[in-house]
Amino acid sequence: MVSNRGPVSFSHGPGGELVPRRGAGGLVSSIGPLLRDTGATWMAAAMTDADREAAGAGVVEAEGFRFRSLDLDPVSFAQYYDVVANATLWFLYHGLADAARRPRYDHRWHEAWDGYRRVNEAFARAVVEEAPDGAVVLVQDYHLVLVGRWLAAERPDLRAVHFHHTPFCDPVALRALPDAVADELLAAASAYTACGFHARRWADRFAACAEARLGGAPPTFVAPIAPDPDDLAEVAASGACAEALARLERSLDGRRLILRVDRLELSKNLLRGFWAFDELLEHHPDLRGEVTFVALCYPSRESLAEYQAYRLEVEAVADLVNRRWGRPGWTPLVLDTADDFASSVAALRRYDVLLVNPVRDGLNLVAKEGAMLNEHQGAVVLSTEAGVFDELGGAALAVNPYDVSATAEALADALALGPAERARRAEALRAAAGARTPRDWLEDQLRAAGLSTSAVT
Amino acid sequence: MVSNRGPVSFSHGPGGELVPRRGAGGLVSSIGPLLRDTGATWMAAAMTDADREAAGAGVVEAEGFRFRSLDLDPVSFAQYYDVVANATLWFLYHGLADAARRPRYDHRWHEAWDGYRRVNEAFARAVVEEAPDGAVVLVQDYHLVLVGRWLAAERPDLRAVHFHHTPFCDPVALRALPDAVADELLAAASAYTACGFHARRWADRFAACAEARLGGAPPTFVAPIAPDPDDLAEVAASGACAEALARLERSLDGRRLILRVDRLELSKNLLRGFWAFDELLEHHPDLRGEVTFVALCYPSRESLAEYQAYRLEVEAVADLVNRRWGRPGWTPLVLDTADDFASSVAALRRYDVLLVNPVRDGLNLVAKEGAMLNEHQGAVVLSTEAGVFDELGGAALAVNPYDVSATAEALADALALGPAERARRAEALRAAAGARTPRDWLEDQLRAAGLSTSAVT
Numbered sequence: 001m002v003s004n005r006g007p008v009s010f011s012h013g014p015g016g017e018l019v020p021r022r023g024a025g026g027l028v029s030s031i032g033p034l035l036r037d038t039g040a041t042w043m044a045a046a047m048t049d050a051d052r053e054a055a056g057a058g059v060v061e062a063e064g065f066r067f068r069s070l071d072l073d074p075v076s077f078a079q080y081y082d083v084v085a086n087a088t089l090w091f092l093y094h095g096l097a098d099a100a101r102r103p104r105y106d107h108r109w110h111e112a113w114d115g116y117r118r119v120n121e122a123f124a125r126a127v128v129e130e131a132p133d134g135a136v137v138l139v140q141d142y143h144l145v146l147v148g149r150w151l152a153a154e155r156p157d158l159r160a161v162h163f164h165h166t167p168f169c170d171p172v173a174l175r176a177l178p179d180a181v182a183d184e185l186l187a188a189a190s191a192y193t194a195c196g197f198h199a200r201r202w203a204d205r206f207a208a209c210a211e212a213r214l215g216g217a218p219p220t221f222v223a224p225i226a227p228d229p230d231d232l233a234e235v236a237a238s239g240a241c242a243e244a245l246a247r248l249e250r251s252l253d254g255r256r257l258i259l260r261v262d263r264l265e266l267s268k269n270l271l272r273g274f275w276a277f278d279e280l281l282e283h284h285p286d287l288r289g290e291v292t293f294v295a296l297c298y299p300s301r302e303s304l305a306e307y308q309a310y311r312l313e314v315e316a317v318a319d320l321v322n323r324r325w326g327r328p329g330w331t332p333l334v335l336d337t338a339d340d341f342a343s344s345v346a347a348l349r350r351y352d353v354l355l356v357n358p359v360r361d362g363l364n365l366v367a368k369e370g371a372m373l374n375e376h377q378g379a380v381v382l383s384t385e386a387g388v389f390d391e392l393g394g395a396a397l398a399v400n401p402y403d404v405s406a407t408a409e410a411l412a413d414a415l416a417l418g419p420a421e422r423a424r425r426a427e428a429l430r431a432a433a434g435a436r437t438p439r440d441w442l443e444d445q446l447r448a449a450g451l452s453t454s455a456v457t
Numbered sequence: 458m459v460s461n462r463g464p465v466s467f468s469h470g471p472g473g474e475l476v477p478r479r480g481a482g483g484l485v486s487s488i489g490p491l492l493r494d495t496g497a498t499w500m501a502a503a504m505t506d507a508d509r510e511a512a513g514a515g516v517v518e519a520e521g522f523r524f525r526s527l528d529l530d531p532v533s534f535a536q537y538y539d540v541v542a543n544a545t546l547w548f549l550y551h552g553l554a555d556a557a558r559r560p561r562y563d564h565r566w567h568e569a570w571d572g573y574r575r576v577n578e579a580f581a582r583a584v585v586e587e588a589p590d591g592a593v594v595l596v597q598d599y600h601l602v603l604v605g606r607w608l609a610a611e612r613p614d615l616r617a618v619h620f621h622h623t624p625f626c627d628p629v630a631l632r633a634l635p636d637a638v639a640d641e642l643l644a645a646a647s648a649y650t651a652c653g654f655h656a657r658r659w660a661d662r663f664a665a666c667a668e669a670r671l672g673g674a675p676p677t678f679v680a681p682i683a684p685d686p687d688d689l690a691e692v693a694a695s696g697a698c699a700e701a702l703a704r705l706e707r708s709l710d711g712r713r714l715i716l717r718v719d720r721l722e723l724s725k726n727l728l729r730g731f732w733a734f735d736e737l738l739e740h741h742p743d744l745r746g747e748v749t750f751v752a753l754c755y756p757s758r759e760s761l762a763e764y765q766a767y768r769l770e771v772e773a774v775a776d777l778v779n780r781r782w783g784r785p786g787w788t789p790l791v792l793d794t795a796d797d798f799a800s801s802v803a804a805l806r807r808y809d810v811l812l813v814n815p816v817r818d819g820l821n822l823v824a825k826e827g828a829m830l831n832e833h834q835g836a837v838v839l840s841t842e843a844g845v846f847d848e849l850g851g852a853a854l855a856v857n858p859y860d861v862s863a864t865a866e867a868l869a870d871a872l873a874l875g876p877a878e879r880a881r882r883a884e885a886l887r888a889a890a891g892a893r894t895p896r897d898w899l900e901d902q903l904r905a906a907g908l909s910t911s912a913v914t
Contacts, residue, residue, distance in 0.1 A: 099723075100724070100728065107739075402633045403562045404563040405564050405567050
C-alpha cells in the first residue's frame with residue numbers, strides 16, 4: 001500500500017525514543033484494520049521530525065503494520081503537496097479553476113512540477129527496493145500517480161493498481177494543464193495494470209482524456225469506498241457522542257435540524273448551501289424559528305490562500321443569514337468549525353435533513369455515514385455531482401448544486417415529506433449505504449490487479 | 458437578419474426629428490454592407506430613446522436598410538442582456554465560471570431567466586409578424602437562441618438558422634446550468650434548420666450537449682467570419698491611422714513591438730499575457746530595453762462587477778511589470794484603454810509579434826486583422842483555444858494559454874525568428890486570413906438554410 005499519509009506516525013518518548021501511534025485520515029481509519037497483521041507493507045511520507053527519524057530504519061513493524069516512512073526533502077514535499085496536488089490537480093479535477101486567473105503555470109510552477117516528480121520518484125524507488133517479486137502494489141490517489149511510470153519501467157513483475165479518490169475532469173478541462181504535464185500524468189496512469197475510481201463517470205472521463213491525448217486508455221474499474229459500520233457504531237455508542245447529542249438537542253429545543261458535515265472546502269459548495277437556506281426562509285415563512293441549519297465545517301488546507309479567502313466568505317454569508325432571519329432564542333444557521341468526530345456522529349444520528357450539495361465530489365462519505373447512522377428517518381438532499389449519487393440517488397432528493405432555488409425547494413420538500421415516505425427513503429438509504437464495506441473496496445483493487453482475493457481476505 | 462444590435466441607430470435632430478446613423482459593432486460593420494439595399498429586413502433591440510421612438514413606426518427604411526427596432530421593457534432587457542447573456546451564458550460558454558461561487562441561480566436569477574425569455578419572445582413575435590412566406594431568417598448569437606422555439610411553432614414555413622458567435626461548452630460544463638434552462642436552450646437551438654459556429658470544435662461540443670440531454674442534435678455547420686479587407690484597407694489608408702502610426706513609432710524609438718488588441722475581457726487572458734511578458738524579461742535580459750509590449754485593451758461590459766474587478770487586476774499587473782523592469786526612457790508595458798480603431802489598425806500594421814492568447818474564444822478577429830494588415834513580417838503567438846487557430850494555427854506559434862512559461866518562450870521564439878522564416882510565416886498568415894470574406898460567411902448561412910446563394914449575392 002502506497003499513500004501520502006501512513007497508518008502510523010511517530011513521536012519522541014520521554015527518553016527520546018520513537019513512539020509509534022495510529023495515524024489519522026479517512027483512508028487509514030477505513031483500510032488500516034484490514035491490512036494490519038497481514039504482512040502487507042505500507043509506505044507513506046514522513047510528516048513529523050520523528051517520522052523522518054524513523055524513515056532511516058527502513059521498514060519497521062509498528063501497531064501491527066509493516067511500515068516504511070519516506071524522508072522527503074521539505075521543499076520538494078511542499079511543491080508536490082501544496083502547489084501541484086492541492087492547488088492545481090485538486091482544482092482541475094473538481095472543476096474549481098478560475099480560468100481568467102488561476103492556474104498560472106509560470107516558472108515557479110514548473111519548478112514545483114519537478115518537485116512533484118521527485119517525490120513520486122522517491123516513492124517509486126522505495127517500492128522498487130522493497131516489493132517482493134510479483135507483489136501487488138496499491139497506489140492511492142492523484143498525489144502519487146507518477147509512481148506507476150517507474151514501477152512499469154523497473155519492476156515489470158509487479159502488479160500495480162492506482163486508485164483516484166477524486167473526481168476526474170473531461171478532455172476539454174484537461175486542456176488547462178500544460179500539454180507535457182497532462183501527457184505525463186496520463187502516461188503514468190496508463191502504466192498501471194488498472195486505474196480505479198469511486199464512480200463510473202470519473203472512470204469514463206479519465207478514459208476519454210487518455211483516449212484523446214494518448215490514443216488509448218488503460219483498464220479502469222469502479223469501486224466506491226464505504227465507511228466501516230463497526231467503527232461508526234463504536235463512536236455512536238461512546239459517551240462523548242451521547243454528550244454531544246444531548247448538547248445538540250438542548251440547542252435545537254425541539255426544532256427540526258438541517259445538517260451539513262464537510263471539510264471547509266470549495267468543492268463542498270457551502271456558500272450556495274447557505275444561500276439556499278436563506279431562500280428557504282424567505283419563501284417559507286412558516287419555517288422561521290422552526291428549523292435550524294447546523295453546519296459542521298472543519299477547516300482544511302489552511303496554508304492555501306484560496307481556502308483562507310473561502311473561509312472568510314463562508315463566515316460572512318452565515319452571518320448575513322443570521323442577521324437577516326435570527327431572533328432572540330433562535331440562531332438560524334450555526335456554523336461550527338471545530339473538528340470533532342463524536343459531535344459529527346451525534347449530529348448525523350439526529351438530522352431531519354442532511355444537505356450534501358458538492359459541485360463535484362469523488363464520492364462523499366458523509367452521505368453514507370449519515371444514511372447509516374441516522375435515527376430520525378432523516379432525508380438526504382444530494383447533489384447529482386457527487387460520486388455517491390450513483391449509489392444513494394434513488395432514495396435521496398436530487399439537486400443540481402449550482403441551482404440555489406432548486407436546492408431551497410429540495411430542502412422544503414425534504415422537510416415536508418410524510419412519515420411513511422421518510423421511513424421508506426431512510427430504509428432505502430440505509431440499505432444502499434451499507435451495501436459495501438471497506439473490505440469490498442480493497443478486494444476490488446486486488447481483483448483489478450489480477451490477484452485472487454482469497455490471498456489476503 | 459435578427460441580432461441584438463442593429464445596423465442603424467437613431468438620435469434626435471435639432472427639430473426633434475429622428476435622425477438615423479450607421480450602427481457600430483463588429484457584426485454590423487462586416488455584414489452591414491452586404492445586406493444594404495438587398496430588401497432584407499434587419500431586427501434589433503432599441504438602444505436609445507430615439508431608437509425606442511423609431512420602434513413605434515415598425516419597419517423603416519434608413520441608411521439603405523429595412524430596419525425594425527424593438528422597444529423592449531428596460532427591466533426585461535437588463536435581465537436578458539446583463540444577467541443571463543453576459544453574466545451567465547458568456548461565462549459558461551467560455552469556461553470562465555468560478556464554480557465555488559458563481560453562477561448562483563437564486564430566485565432573482567430565475568426571474569432574470571423569465572426576462573431573457575420575454576425578450577427572445579418579443580424578437581420572435583416581430584419576425585412572425587414581418588417575415589414573408591418562406592423567408593430565410595438568420596438569428597445571431599447566444600442572446601437570441603430561444604427565438605427559434607416560437608418560429609418553429611408559429612411559422613414553420615420559415616427557414617431559420619442560428620449562428621453562435623461564442624464558443625460552446627462540453628456536456629460536463631453544461632451541467633452547471635439549471636437543468637430546465639439547459640434543456641430549453643438546447644431544444645430551442647434544435648428547432649432551427651441548422652446551427653452555425655466559427656469552428657468545428659464548438660459545433661461538436663454543441664452537438665454533444667444536444668445528444669447528451671435531448672438524445673439528438675440539429676444539423677450544424679462551421680462558417681468562420683472574416684474581416685472586410687476593403688474596410689481595413691480604407692482605415693489603414695486614413696490620415697488618422699498615419700498619425701497614430703507616427704506617434705507609435707516615436708514612442709517605440711526603434712524598439713521591437715509586442716502587441717495585443719482586445720476588449721478588456723476575462724476570456725482574453727490579459728493577466729497571463731502580462732505575466733508571460735514579465736517572465737520573458739526575467740529570462741532574457743538582452744530583451745530589456747529592446748522591446749515594448751503595447752496592450753490596446755478597450756473597456757467592455759463595465760456595468761458588471763466581474764469586469765470592474767478584472768480591469769483593476771489588469772492595471773495592477775501592468776503596473777507591477779513596469780515597476781519591476783522599467784527604466785528612464787523605457788516603459789516596458791504600455792496599457793492603453795482608449796477605444797480608437799485607427800490606432801489599433803496602426804499598431805496592427807507595425808507589430809513584430811502579435812499576442813492572441815485567449816483561454817477560449819469563438820473566433821478572434823484580431824488575429825485575422827493583424828495577419829492582413831501587418832507590414833513588418835510580424836509573427837503571431839496564438840492560443841490553441843481560439844477558434845481561429847483552426848485557420849491560422851499552421852503559420853502561428855501555438856501556445857497553451859494557461860501556460861505562462863510556454864507563452865514567454867513563444868514570445869522569445871517569435872522575436873528570434875530569422876527574416877526568411879518571418880516572411881514565410883507572415884505570407885502564410887496573410888493567405889489564411891484572407892481566404893474568406895464576410896460574404897463567404899453570409900453565404901454559408903444561406904446555404905445552411907437551404908437557399909440558393911445566387912438569390913442575394
